[in-house]
Amino acid sequence: MFLKPLLKSKELIVYRILNSRMNLTSKDMSQYLTLQKGYEGEKDFNSLLEKLPITFLILNDLLLEKNNTFFQIDTLQIYQNTIYLFEVKNYEGDFYVEEDRWYSVATGKEIQNPLTQLSRCSSLFRRYLQDIGISNLSVKELLIFINPEFTLLQAPRNKPIILPTQLNRFISDLNSIPSQLSDFHYKLAAKINSDHVVENPYKQLPEYEYAQLKKGVICKSCYSFMSKLSNTELICRKCGFKELLEASVMRSVEEFSVLFPEIKITSKIIHEWCNINSIRTIRRILKKNMTQYYLGRYSYYTFPTQK
Ligand SMILES: [Zn+2]
Incomplete structure (x- = not known):
């Protein structure tokens, strides 16, 4: 059940309107395209999850806070005994990894290591759960590469990564998870949802009048x-x-x-x-x-x- 369905963020909506009504700077334009691409990736991932029988709860696009540190979660999937935390990336093209550093083949430039972002987010989320007294659920974090045009050369093994070619298998693995939800799970999801910070303090909007x-x-x-x-x-x-x-x-x-x-x-x-x-x-x-x-x-x- 999708308790917090995926919606376009306010930031993306503002960029979209402004793009029609003024000339965005190249920096703003690239931010707009990044937001749009991210949203489309999450949408594609959600439509895969929609096909599964409803034995879990879904919360999308969460912004939570722990000790004044904000962290964003693309998708949380709550099963009876496990919470999956997904970071969805809609990267396209060839990338490679060398000693924990990620590079784009096309530009040769280093990109931010998405695994670092994922582990920061999941460790903050685990601490958040501790704070609200939840200790009986395990958290599994996964980096999902949704775009079929994405390749990761020298992909590190034993890392929480799902590549496009592994996605169907992964979804059918999810399908076989035995899960019975109780009132406890619904209350937990409602609690997380109510802790969601609506106004993102870090959103960057173009200047406009x-x-x-x-x-x-x-x-x-x-x-x-x-x-x-x-x-x-x-x-x-x-x-x-x-x-x-x-x-x-x-x-x-x-x-x-x-x-x-x-x-x-x-x-x-x-x-x-x-x-x-x-x-x-x-x-x-x-x-x-x-x-x-x-x-x-x-x-x-x-x-x-x-x-
Ligand atoms: Zn038209």
Whole structure:
């Protein structure tokens, strides 16, 4: 059962929106592609786990803290007697290992040893479990290379690594683990989930300002700008995706609030942000879908679930 399903991180969402609305620096662009690739790797790994019979609990993308040290876990899989801690890497191409150092064949450059990262993470997680009084479950950490185009030359043996060619066998090994979950496991998963730190203090976002961003509605499917098809519908001329105006505007409002949580949502600013329809139409859509705080010309809106 997926208790904490995989979602795009807020960081990735911000990069994706900004990439459509401004020119990212090459450093920001490479960070964006890294985040996107990482997310896709985790998604592929999750879809392999989805095929297994449900005898375990899954928590994705956790950020936990131990003595002011933060550590990130891609996927935790809780079985009756064992917790698997997976670090998923979506590396592509040929790599080699020499005396514990990892290099890319294409660039000849050294990369960060992913095993070091894994062992740091698993040792912090073991200490975290001790702190919350869990001693009856063993923790097994594994580095998963998900991309079929990845090769590790001189791969070290007896290390917790699953290469793409071993992945199917590994998944069927998981399939044969006898496991019966009890209330204890659900409570443990809920506890871990509640300790998840929502705001990542280390996330790095590009610098941006409202005025510099290109206004308009971004296509849900290919992220280019959409144009008006009729009074009630928009179309993306690049990929052909069509969407009702109301849905497009509300998507754009969500994007706006992710980028500018501190700016109040008003019909004036959303009209400018979407740059697609009359302010009257925008006001009608906001009124219908959001909670209005009526202050005459200073009226603003919040999402219905927000206080
Ligand atoms: Zn499109």
